[in-house]
Amino acid sequence: xxxxxxxxxxxxxxxxxxxxxxxxxxxxSNPNLYWYRQAAGRGLQLLFYSVGxxxxxxxxxxxxxxxxxxxxxxILSSKKLLLSDSGFYLCAWKVRGWPNTGExxxxxxSRLTVL
Amino acid sequence: AQKITQTxxxxxxxxxxxxxxxxTYDTSDPSYGLFWYKQPSSGEMIFLIYQxxxxxxxxxxxxxxxxxxxxxxxxxxxxxxxQLGDSAMxxxxxxxxxxxxxxxxxxSLTVIP
Numbered sequence: 719x720x721x722x723x724x725x726x727x728x729x730x731x732x733x734x735x736x737x738x739x740x741x742x743x744x745x746x747s748n749p750n751l752y753w754y755r756q757a758a759g760r761g762l763q764l765l766f767y768s769v770g771x772x773x774x775x776x777x778x779x780x781x782x783x784x785x786x787x788x789x790x791x792x793i794l795s796s797k798k799l800l801l802s803d804s805g806f807y808l809c810a811w812k813v814r815g816w817p818n819t820g821e822x823x824x825x826x827x828s829r830l831t832v833l
Numbered sequence: 834a835q836k837i838t839q840t841x842x843x844x845x846x847x848x849x850x851x852x853x854x855x856x857t858y859d860t861s862d863p864s865y866g867l868f869w870y871k872q873p874s875s876g877e878m879i880f881l882i883y884q885x886x887x888x889x890x891x892x893x894x895x896x897x898x899x900x901x902x903x904x905x906x907x908x909x910x911x912x913x914x915x916q917l918g919d920s921a922m923x924x925x926x927x928x929x930x931x932x933x934x935x936x937x938x939x940x941s942l943t944v945i946p
Contacts, residue, residue, distance in 0.1 A: 750932055761839075761924065761938035769932055777933070806876060812934065819866050819885060822926075822934055824878035 720745035724809040724825035731832055737782075737796040739828050741809030744790065749811040751792040752822065753784055756806040768792060769814060804832045836860075837927050839937035846915045847945050853900070854910040854940045856925030865929040867908040869899065872922040872939070881923075884908060912942075920944045 724741040731737060743749050750769055754762040764777045766784035774784050781800060785793045792809060809825040836859040846852035858867065869881040884892045884899045892899040900909040912919055925937040 752934060754936070762926075762936035764933060764935060767932055767934075775932070808878065810878075810934075812932075819883065821868055821880040821883060822878075823880075827876045829876075 720811075720823065722809065722811055722823055722825045724807075724828055726828060727826060729828060729830045731799050731830065733801055733832055734798045737794070737799050737803070737830070739794040739807055739809075739830075741792045741794075741825055742790055743792075743811045746790070746811070746813070748789060748814050750814050751786060752810040752812070753792065753794045754808045754810065756808065758805070762808065766794070799830075799832045801832050804830055806830075837925055837935050837937035839925055839940050841940045842938075843941045843943070845943050845945055846912075846919075848917060849914055851911060851913045852915055852942065854912070854923050854925075854942065856908045856910065856937060858906050858908060858925070858927050860906075860927065860929045862929035862931075865927055867899070867901070868926040868928070869897070869908075869910045870924045870926060870936075871919075872924065874921070878924075882910070915944045917944050917946060 721744045752767045753765040756762050768774050768786045771786055782796050807828045810822040812822050813820045838857045865886045867884045871879040871881055882892050882894045882897045882899050884901045891901050896913045898911045920943050922939045922941050924939045928934045
């Protein structure tokens with residue numbers, strides 16, 4: 719069966735420090751991968767998605783970046799965190815090739831607090 | 834532009850009653866998928882139900898049903914016989930043709946005993 723893991727689960731970082739959140743998927747190949755951010759009490763904002771190794775699409779211009787060095791690995795990074803980067807970050811995957819069917823499967827989430 | 838709108842920030846329902854959570858969407862794509870997710874206080878995202886734009890019948894999954902009105906571009910979630918465990922955030926989502934998966938701002942549902 720397919721599983722998705724992301725870490726760390728909780729992170730407290732000072733403003734200006736770097737960030738790296740990692741997500742891996744097991745039990746499937748060639749998934750679409752997604753990073754979302756959820757601010758406190760808010761909806762999910764699509765940050766990045768990827769349809770293959772090295773292929774990253776950005777939805778929102780900001781100081782975050784994403785990379786996909788391996789088929790089932792998706793990394794969210796920042797060189798210098800801002801206070802506004804605080805939030806709950808969710809990684810998700812979807813079966814590729816199903817144009818608009820097939821649900822997203824989410825990781826456990828990473829709660830980032832920038833002080 | 835693709836857009837999902839949930840106009841009810843918070844809803845209350847009596848236990849064992851039915852409740853409808855509203856969702857409207859906007860897309861010019863002829864083919865799209867609509868989804869509902871539940872997010873308990875733990876933060877996990879739980880898939881509830883899916884409706885395809887070409888599906889003739891409304892989707893149902895146990896106590897969940899999706900009231901799909903294509904002409905009005907609405908995809909409301911109906912929860913029957915509410916339970917205390919239904920208290921959570923509920924998100925409507927859409928994937929048009931392509932790979933982006935868009936979510937609404939969510940509705941917080943509280944089930945009252």
